[in-house]
Amino acid sequence: MAEPSKGLPVEGWGRMVGVGQIVASDDLERDTKGAALSRGLGRSYGDSSLPAVVGDKVVQTPLADRILSFDTVTGLLKVEAGFCLDELNRLFLHRRWFTPVTPGTKFVTVGGMVASDVHGKNHHRNGCFGEHLTWMKLRLANDEIVECSPYANTDLFDATIGGMGLTGHILEVEFRMERISSPWIWMESQQVPNINAFLRGLKEAGPKWPMTMGWIDCVSKGKLMGRGILMMGRWATAAEAPKKSPPAKPKFTLPFDLPSWALNSFTARAFNELYYRKHGSKPKCGVVHPDSFFYPLDAIHHWNRGYGKKGFTQYQCVLPEAAGLSAPREFLELLTGFGLASPLCVIKDCGAQGRGLLSFPMPGTSIAVDLPVRSNTPAAVAELNKFVIAKGGRMYLTKDNFTSAEDFRAMEPRMAAFDQARNKWDPQRKLRSAQSVRMLGDVTP
Amino acid sequence: MKVVVFGGTKGMGRAVARQLFEAGNDVVLLGRNQEELDRSAADLSARRDGGKVATFLCDLEQVEGFDAALDAADGALGNFDTVVVTAGLFATQDKLEADPVFAHRVLLANFTNTVMFCENVRKRLLSRGGGTLCVFSSVAGDRGRKPVVIYGATKAGLTHYLDSLDYKFRAAGLKTICVKPGFVKTAMTAGLKPPPFAGEPEGVARIVVRAIKKGTPQVYAPPMWRLIMMVIGMLPRFVMRRIGF
Numbered sequence: 001m002a003e004p005s006k007g008l009p010v011e012g013w014g015r016m017v018g019v020g021q022i023v024a025s026d027d028l029e030r031d032t033k034g035a036a037l038s039r040g041l042g043r044s045y046g047d048s049s050l051p052a053v054v055g056d057k058v059v060q061t062p063l064a065d066r067i068l069s070f071d072t073v074t075g076l077l078k079v080e081a082g083f084c085l086d087e088l089n090r091l092f093l094h095r096r097w098f099t100p101v102t103p104g105t106k107f108v109t110v111g112g113m114v115a116s117d118v119h120g121k122n123h124h125r126n127g128c129f130g131e132h133l134t135w136m137k138l139r140l141a142n143d144e145i146v147e148c149s150p151y152a153n154t155d156l157f158d159a160t161i162g163g164m165g166l167t168g169h170i171l172e173v174e175f176r177m178e179r180i181s182s183p184w185i186w187m188e189s190q191q192v193p194n195i196n197a198f199l200r201g202l203k204e205a206g207p208k209w210p211m212t213m214g215w216i217d218c219v220s221k222g223k224l225m226g227r228g229i230l231m232m233g234r235w236a237t238a239a240e241a242p243k244k245s246p247p248a249k250p251k252f253t254l255p256f257d258l259p260s261w262a263l264n265s266f267t268a269r270a271f272n273e274l275y276y277r278k279h280g281s282k283p284k285c286g287v288v289h290p291d292s293f294f295y296p297l298d299a300i301h302h303w304n305r306g307y308g309k310k311g312f313t314q315y316q317c318v319l320p321e322a323a324g325l326s327a328p329r330e331f332l333e334l335l336t337g338f339g340l341a342s343p344l345c346v347i348k349d350c351g352a353q354g355r356g357l358l359s360f361p362m363p364g365t366s367i368a369v370d371l372p373v374r375s376n377t378p379a380a381v382a383e384l385n386k387f388v389i390a391k392g393g394r395m396y397l398t399k400d401n402f403t404s405a406e407d408f409r410a411m412e413p414r415m416a417a418f419d420q421a422r423n424k425w426d427p428q429r430k431l432r433s434a435q436s437v438r439m440l441g442d443v444t445p
Numbered sequence: 446m447k448v449v450v451f452g453g454t455k456g457m458g459r460a461v462a463r464q465l466f467e468a469g470n471d472v473v474l475l476g477r478n479q480e481e482l483d484r485s486a487a488d489l490s491a492r493r494d495g496g497k498v499a500t501f502l503c504d505l506e507q508v509e510g511f512d513a514a515l516d517a518a519d520g521a522l523g524n525f526d527t528v529v530v531t532a533g534l535f536a537t538q539d540k541l542e543a544d545p546v547f548a549h550r551v552l553l554a555n556f557t558n559t560v561m562f563c564e565n566v567r568k569r570l571l572s573r574g575g576g577t578l579c580v581f582s583s584v585a586g587d588r589g590r591k592p593v594v595i596y597g598a599t600k601a602g603l604t605h606y607l608d609s610l611d612y613k614f615r616a617a618g619l620k621t622i623c624v625k626p627g628f629v630k631t632a633m634t635a636g637l638k639p640p641p642f643a644g645e646p647e648g649v650a651r652i653v654v655r656a657i658k659k660g661t662p663q664v665y666a667p668p669m670w671r672l673i674m675m676v677i678g679m680l681p682r683f684v685m686r687r688i689g690f
Contacts, residue, residue, distance in 0.1 A: 008638065024635035026455055063456075063632055066488035077491075091467075091492055 007054040013045045013304050014373070014401055015311030018434050020051025026063035028081060032139040032169035035059045037433050039165070040082060040109030044116060045314045046401030047434035048164050053444045056432070059169065061111055067091075068172060075177040076134060081111030081170045093183040093290065094245035098235075100132040100178045104346070106295050111170040116398040117162030117356040121211035121233065121294070121348065128354040128361060130161030132175045138168030141426035145171070159421035161356030164397055166431050166440070167421060182241035185211075185293040187233040190283040191276065195226025195329050199365065202349040205232045211293075217272040218345035218369050219265070221336045226329065228347070229279050236287050246289045253301035260308030263343065263372055271343045307372050314399040315384055316368035318350055318361055323391040328365045334387055335369060338380045345369040357418045360396040368399065378402045385411070397435065408439045415440075446470040446577075446657075447522040449515070451503060451562065452532030454478070454485040456631035457581065460650035461529055467492050468654070473518040473525065475503035476532070497522070505532045505554045508561050515565055526576040527657060528566045530559060533581065535633050541595045548595050555599035560606050567610065567619060575618020579657055580607055584625045584665065587674045591689060611662045620660040624653055627670030640690075642669045 008022040025031035032038060036056035039049035051058045061082030068078040075097060077088075086106040088099060103118040112118075117130045126132070135149045138160065146168070148157040160167045192198045198214055205212045209232040216228035297303055304312070319327040328347075346368045350361040371377055381402040388395060394411040395403060409415055422429065432442040446465070453462035453474045466472045466489045474489075476482045482500035489498045499521040503514035518525055534551045541548040563578060570576035585593040586600030593600075607623040614621070628634060629644040644667040652666040665671040680688075 008636075024630065024632060026632040063635075066459075066484055067491040068484060068487055070491040072494070095494065 007051075010039065010050060010058070010060075011042060012047055012050055012401070013043050014313050015304060015307070015309065016047055016050065016401060018047065018050025019054050021055065021057040022051075022060060023057060024060045024063055025082075026065075028059065028061060028064045028169065028171045029139065029145065031059050032171065033143055035169060036431055037165055038081070038111065038169045040112035040115075041084065041107050043105055043108050043112065044398045045312075046399065047438065048116075048398055048400075049112075050434040052432045052434050052437045052442065055445075061109055065109075075179060076174060077177050078135070078172060078174040079110050080172055081109060081114075083110045084108070085110070085113065089290070090248075092177065093180075096180050096183060097177045098180045098183075098290075099129075100126050100176060101129040102294055104295065105298055106291075107298060110173050110175075111165075114161060114170055114173055115163060115165045117354060117359040118398075119350070119361050121213045121231075123361055124206045124212065124349055124351040125210045126178075127351060128162070128356065128359055129175070130354050130356045130359060133157075133161065133173065134176060135174040136160060136170060137172040139171055140168045141428065141430040155421055156425055158355050159357045159418060159425070161354065162359035162397075163357065163418070163421075164433065164435065166433070166436055167425055168431070180235040182236045182238050183245055183290060184236040184241040184287050185233045185290050186236040186240055186286070187231060187288045187293055188283060188285040189229055189231045189279065191227070191279055191281055192230045193227050194223060195332055196325070198226055198228060198230065198347060199325055199328060199349075201230045202347070202365075205230065206349060208232075210234050212349070214347045215275065216332075216345045216347050216367075217276060218332065218335060218342045219269045219272050221333075225336065226332050226347075227276060228345075229276070231293075233288075233293055240287055242287065246291065249289065249291050249299060251301055252299065254303055254305045257305045257309050258307070260310045260372070263307060265339060268343050275344070307370075310373045312370050312372045313377065313381070313401040314368055314370050315381060316360075316366065316396040316399045317384070317388045317393050318364050318366040318396075319388065319391050319393040320362055320364040323364070323393065327391050327393075328367060331367060331384070331387060334384065338376065338383075340371045340374065340377065340380055342369050342371060357414055357421060358397065358412070360394070360398070362394070364393065368396075382407065397439075400435070400439075403439060405439050405441055446527045447473075447525045448527045448529065449473045449475060449518045449522070449525045449566075450529045450531070451475040451505070452530065452581075454481040456531070456633055457626060457629060457646045457649050457653075458529070458531030459485065459488075460646035461531065461653050462489060463492060464647075464650045464654050465527075465529075465657075466496060466498065469493075469496070470527075471497040471522055472499075473521055474498070474500045475514050475518065476500070477502065477504040477506075505534075505558050505562070506550065508558050511562050511565050515569065519569070524573055526570070526573075528570070528576070528578050529653070529657075530562065530578075530580040533559070535596060537637075538592050538594050538596070551595060552599055555596070556602045559603055563606070563610070567614065570619055571614065571617055575620070577620045577622065577657055577660070578610070579622040579624060579653065581624045581626065582607060584627045584670050584674050587625065588678050588685075590677070590685070608663075615662075620662075622653075622656050622661060623663045624649075624656070625663070625665045625670065625674075627665065627667060627673065629666075642667055642673065 064082035452458040583600040585597035611621040649666040
């Protein structure tokens with residue numbers, strides 16, 4: 001048994017480790033007392049869910065996983081914060097209900113979905129997860145328990161959506177599920193030759209399709225830069241869909257770390273080439289399993305081990321519409337220049353900004369790229385940040401591991417409002433994470 | 446099936462109750478905290494359309510309440526045919542050595558009272574021609590070890606009792622199932638460093654549900670622990686005195 005004072009290690013998805021007083025809890029109301037942070041399944045890439053110091057108590061929520069109520073008429077679902085999206089899909093897809101917003105992995109808790117204010121392929125239609133919340137119960141830094149909603153304690157509600165767990169421990173959440181026509185997806189996809197065509201394709205597909213996104217090649221330069229596969233989807237109609245429910249998919253687990261050199265510019269280039277070629281030049285269409293549409297990477301458990309022990313980070317930014325169509329192209333030029341290999345990169349056009357005070361998306365183009373951690377990664381992130389700040393864009397806290405406090409303030413005019421909310425609800429800044437110390441100016445003893 | 450789960454609000458019991466209910470069985474939850482029971486009942490009900498869930502208070506530390514709770518369960522289900530017992534107390538050996546009052550409670554609850562509860566269930570099931578009694582013991586009851594001197598002793602006694610039940614009453618229709626979980630990541634083991642081959646409650650529950658279906662008298666979960674305990678069982682005394690587990 002580990003000595004409590006020594007703490008236990010926890011990892012972010014990018015393999016960064018933090019040590020703290022980790023408490024796996026099935027009773028959040030009891031265990032969040034005096035805690036500095038709550039964390040779900042640890043799928044945020046950087047240090048958002050890591051303890052700031054070894055003495056900080058961090059509550060792990062996935063054992064608090066009960067459904068508290070479900071209304072089959074209105075679709076309102078109330079759950080404990082550790083309830084996992086994977087479980088939600090298993091229980092509700094075949095009954096033709098789905099979360100209004102899903103991120104690219106189903107191994108997240110509902111509490112985490114709120115704290116990151118996740119967005120998905122339907123962002124241009126449905127906005128972020130926070131837009132669909134109807135109620136939350138939180139434990140505040142002063143140990144009080146409060147409820148908030150779009151009608152009560154709205155300032156706390158808005159600060160908590162996308163607030164990275166820094167406004168209170170999320171105990172229970174209620175949100176409105178979406179009725180779907182079948183548990184299968186109708187998908188169409190096509191090869192896109194370069195970044196300009198990609199931006200055009202996303203813009204044209206947006207009004208017609210509830211879900212759009214693209215995989216882009218982030219290694220190729222010149223004429224091929226930003227080529228990729230554009231994907232569009234909607235829920236299949238009852239007539240199109242197979243009679244049976246989507247079966248559980250077999251899972252493959254990456255059993256150990258690949259060596260860090262396994263991912264190099266050669267393998268990344270080869271992977272991108274293959275991925276592009278495999279699709280073929282003809283457009284495709286048909287009914288697909290929702291897991292392959294929403295969660296292609298979940299098919300390999302612990303795929304993060306593919307980057308080796310040194311781990312990786314993801315750089316995700318949104319470049320506003322106002323920056324013009326040339327901005328994504330310039331961004332890719334900058335990115336490919338670093339020579340940091342990345343097997344895959346995701347592009348998506350975002351809709352309106354959500355109600356969350358620090359919610360990530362804004363109208364414009366979002367680009368997400370995995371970067372292995374190498375000696376030049378922090379410098380590359382700083383360069384990319386400089387570009388994003390100049391264009392009036394911002395990056396996603398849930399993915400970040402290297403952004404400086406100065407850069408973050410420069411890209412977040414909304415920080416003043418967030419600070420104000422924290423001044424009211426946690427004036428002593430008892431709630432904190434490794435990330436909030438690194439980037440938001442929180443201090444540790 | 447009509448199933449009673451004693452201790453079904455938390456950990457492995459929660460996972461077993463869910464899987465049994467989702468598979469189409471009616472479930473009664475017994476536990477000592479009504480608010481917890483209500484939350485778990487709501488959780489079960491939302492997991493499929495239809496099906497019956499009921500809850501009744503029952504405290505493993507209060508033997509005199511067992512009969513009324515089982516009467517109520519019988520009433521709600523129209524005579525249950527399967528009972529799963531996961532209720533029990535736990536503390537680390539250090540804590541039990543330092544706190545004799547709690548040690549006494551653990552000894553009473555995990556052995557004496559659990560046996561008394563099973564005896565009550567046994568009589569009911571035998572009177573209606575049989576049924577299944579599935580009880581969570583532990584790998585800690587397989588061999589005396591340093592970290593589980595007291596807790597392990599209660600589980601050893603329980604395993605012994607369950608084995609004998611199987612020998613004596615299987616022919617009369619009572620299927621006794623002794624579940625021996627190894628290290629499983631639940632709130633009970635929170636704060637302990639998980640060893641290799643630590644299990645998840647859902648995985649354990651799948652093994653238990655299969656055992657109930659097949660009537661397997663004894664299962665280890667995760668299954669690897671059968672092998673681990675076999676090896677530990679063969680270690681000579683002088684080794685057991687030296688090693689820490």
